[in-house]
Amino acid sequence: MRRPVAIYGVSDETLALIPLLEDNPEIEIRGAYDAELVQARERAAHPAPGLRLTDDPTLFAERLHAVIDAGTLSPFSEAYPEAAAATQVLSPLTARLLWGYGVSSGDRKAELLQALHEIVESVNLTVEPQELFGRMLEIAMSVTGADGGSLMLLDHEASELRVRVALGVEPELWPKIRVPLGEGIAGRVAADARPLKVRGAADRDQFQIVRERFDVESALCVPLIHEGKVLGVLNLHCATRADAFDDDDLEFAEQLGRLDAEIITRAQEHETLRREASRYAAVREVREVLATAEPLDVRLRALCQQVARRAGGGIATAYLYDREDDSLRWVATSLDGAGLGADWRVDSGEGIDGRAARTRQPVTLNGADGRLAYAALPLLAGGQLVGLLAIQTGEPVPSGRALEEALLEMAAAAAEAVAQAEREARMSARSTKMTAINEAGIRLVSTRETAEVTRLATSSGALILEADHAVLRLQDPETRRYVIRSYYGSGDRRTQEELFQLDKLVAVDTLRGRQARLLRKIEAEPNLAEAAGRFQSALSAPLRRESRVIGTLSLYDKVAPDQFYAGPFHDDDLQVFTRYVSYVERALENALFYASSSQHRNFDEETGLPNGEYLAVRIDQELVRAGDQEGRLSVASCRIENLDEVRREGDVVRADRLVQQVALALREPLRDFDVLARTGEAEFSMLLPDPGPSPEERVTELARAVADRIANDDRLNEPVRVVLAFGYALHPSEGSDRQALLKRAQQARIRMV
Structure with missing residues (x-):
């Protein structure tokens, strides 16, 4: 053409x-x-x-x-x-x-060298080097009468010569020809930086020839030297005449070699600038694609399409690294419609992609022509593996390392963007889940019925932690066996039967271990493998009351909103689950205690509030839960200081009404899980779990709200104005046990008239 x-x-x-x-x-x-x-x-x-x-x-x-x-x-x-x-x-x-110029001849040596010299001296050497090298080799052969030749460049890292262009040798063989320094005629010339003219067959021992050629009768070989540095060699040979080359031919080849070296240097400088510009453009494109507000899998698909275009219309695949599972999870590809709903994973060390992930080093495969055919590029951010980009090249693919370098730059830029996106996603998901847990916790602890608490515990737990199934067991007080009190999930009857068999074994292990645990792969647990069946992963924790285990809560198979299949739970899920379990324990404690209290009448008949005995039990429970942690609970008190005077100066009915109104005023600003109790004829005490960062301000606001409500009721303040005294105590700074906290809280700090 x-x-x-x-x-x-x-x-x-x-x-x-x-x-x-x-x-x-x-x-x-x-x-x-x-x-x-x-x-x-x-x-x-x-x-x-x-x-x-x-x-x-x-x-x-x-x-x-x-x-x-x-x-x-x-x-x-x-x-x-x-x-x-x-x-x-x-x-x-x-x-x-x-x-x-057509076919050159010996009488045009000066003209040809002058033309080459002017090209080298031109300001911009933009000609494709491969075409120019081929033409220069043709000129050298036609001027000297050679019937074959090659231009070889030196790989300084490998200390060997490689063919850049050759005539008389099939192009597909070029990548396979490698000559170590010092071996053969070309290796000797490159090592000594001196030209050689060989007449007749070369001495095999003298030149350390590994593979002797019988089709060469004479040869010229000159080094390509620029500023004292050997860049390669120019080889010319004749197959029929031992005296094919004279000294003029050698001198011409040397001059041509010097010009070749200058052209190589200029071409390499130009290629370096072009590569840098290409890499900068590639990095800019990656950052633009990954900087959008689209979900990460959508952005990675756009990245794969972009990488595939740069790789000659090939195929690009993106994986994210699962640290917990030590595997690569397929997330995106440049192919249309591929992988919908599939959970494709590559274990670390498995295949080419797995080896690149394990070693944290790129793995590349080249075709017979030396061009890049496949690349597995780890995505490393701050030295940590976040994923992998796998590329199959298409056609055409540029020769040399330009494409590989551009892909490496794209992978580096993608790694930082992916790491940032995953950090933001984790923070957002954790924040959302903790908010949901707090809201669910408030509903749980304000529920008085045990059956409703167990129902909410499984449904809310499954929704917050994206579990497919949730099972809660409580100990039967008569049989002492742990029986299922609530199930939440999408399983049919058969699935539930299989799950309950598995949960029985999981519950036994959890009761023995007495702590929350993550079963990343159920089938990998020796005593659970046979019962694992279709279930992959689980979270399980014991439920305690007064330091005694009363049940278990277990969640099975995580199903993320953007996935069609169940996956494993991770360490982050275990942390969130542990937090959630603490609310479930508190809610069960409240519900069970209310049930017990209603049987033993631990309530004040006049106000309907719990009495001091109930409050004492609840304070002890919260002290066990708080341990030595600061800010986990506080105790407050409110006393009607002149109730006796109100009764003397007024009447008993007005005094009783005052007590009831104070109780109502105290109850209104408290949270559902706070405990208000009547601990004396004129005294109320309050247990405030998790009071917040400023308990003092909270008690002050409470005192002001109650005092305003009582002061605005004129019937309560005639003929004697009501005096209210408030106190509070913080755990553990103002009391580490119940007696100390109550004693400190009963000391008036705020008075309202």
């Missing part, structure tokens, strides 16, 4: 170049552009037949192999940056060298 080129600017130089290009069967001139079309036509008095002269810039919208910039107009790369990015822009001199 002929290569389409266009000319940008009509000048004497480009007009002289046109006949040479038209004589080249590999080149097709699509047209010559000039903004000053009239002057261009005058300059081209006798244009080549069929040459299209135009001032229409749509010429550059066509798919072109190259644009030849005459230098008479504004630079093409500035005038048409999009077109320049999609093709190579050459000077007329470079185009003449590549396509205008």
Whole structure:
């Protein structure tokens, strides 16, 4: 197929170049552009037949192999940056060298070297290096009469030469040819940085030749040196004549080698800048894609599509790392409609992706042509694995490390974005769950019926922790067996039967262990494996009352809102579950105590409030729960200081009414799980669990609210005004036991008249 080129600017130089290009069967001139079309036509008095002269810039919208910039107009790369990015822009001199000289001969050595020198000295070396190297090798062979040759570049890290371009060797063999420094003719020349001319077959021992070639009768090999550094070698050989090369050929090859070295250096500098620009663009694209407000799986799908486009239309897959399970969980792919509802996981160390995850190192596979074929790139943020990006490349894929470097940069940018998104998601989920737990806790502790408490405990627990099933057992006081009091879940009868068999075993283990636990994989537990069945993961905790275990609460199989399948619970879930269990224990304590109290009449008949005995039991329970933690409970008191005077000066009915009104006024601002008790004829005491950051302010506000309500009732304050005294005590700073707390709380700190 002929290569389409266009000319940008009509000048004497480009007009002289046109006949040479038209004589080249590999080149097709699509047209010559000039903004000053009239002057261009005058300059081209006798244009080549069929040459299209135009001032229409749509010429550059066509798919072109190259644009030849005459230098008479504004630079093409500035005038048409999009077109320049999609093709190579050459000077007329470079185009003449590549396509205008035809088969070179020995008498044109000086002209060819001068052309090459001018190319090297040009300001912008934008020509594709591979094409230029190929042309230079062709020139070297045609001038010297060689019938084969290669240009090899030195890999300094591996200390070996690799083929960049060769004639007489199949391209698919190039990546397989590697010559260590010091071995063979090419290895010796690169190691010694001196040229060699070999007449006849090379001595195998002298040159440490591993694989002897019988098709080479003579050879030239010159080092490619720039600023004292060996970059590679230029090899030329002849298969038929031992005297094929003379000293002039060696001198020409050396000069050509020096120019080759300069071109390599310039090309590498240009390639470095291009790679950096490409990497910066790739990183910017990744950050833009992952900075949206879409859910993380949607953003990762967009990332996969972007990566797949950069990889030549290949396939990209994104995994997130599950620390608890030490596995990679599939979350997104560039393929349309793939993986809906599936829980695909790769264990650490399993396959290529698993090995990259375990070692925290990228793993790449190259094809026979040396181009990248597959890459497994760990997503590392702060040294921690957060996921993995797996890429299968498509066609075409650029040679060299440019693509691999760009993908590594994209993976690094993606890792930071994924880590940030996961941190925010965890914080948000934890905050939401803790808020839900507090709200559910208030409902639980304000419920007086045991059956309702157990129902709420399973339903609220399953909803908050996204469990598929919840089972609560309580000990039967007569049989002493732990029986199911509540189940919540989506299981049918058969599923419930299987679950209850499993829960029986889980409950026994939990009662033995006497602490909350996480069963990440039920089937991995030796005594549960046979009963695990369809159930994967569980949370289980004992329920205590007065330090005695009275039951268990267990949750099974986490089903997140964005998933269609059950997954495992994690350590974060265990922390939230433990917090929730404390509310369930408190609610059961309240409900069971109320049931017991109603049988033993631990209530004041006049006000309907619990009495001092009930309050004493509840304070002891909260002290056990609080331990030595600051701010977990406080005790407050309110005393009608002149109740006797009110009774003497007024009447008994008015005094009784005052007691009832004070009780009502105290009850109103308290929370459902606070305990208000009448502990004396003129005294009320309050237990305030979790009083908040400022218990003193809370008691002061309570005193003010009660005093205002009593003071505004004129009938209660005639003929004697009511005097109220309030006190409080904080645990453990003002009392570590019940007696000390009550004694301190009975000391008046606030008086209201």
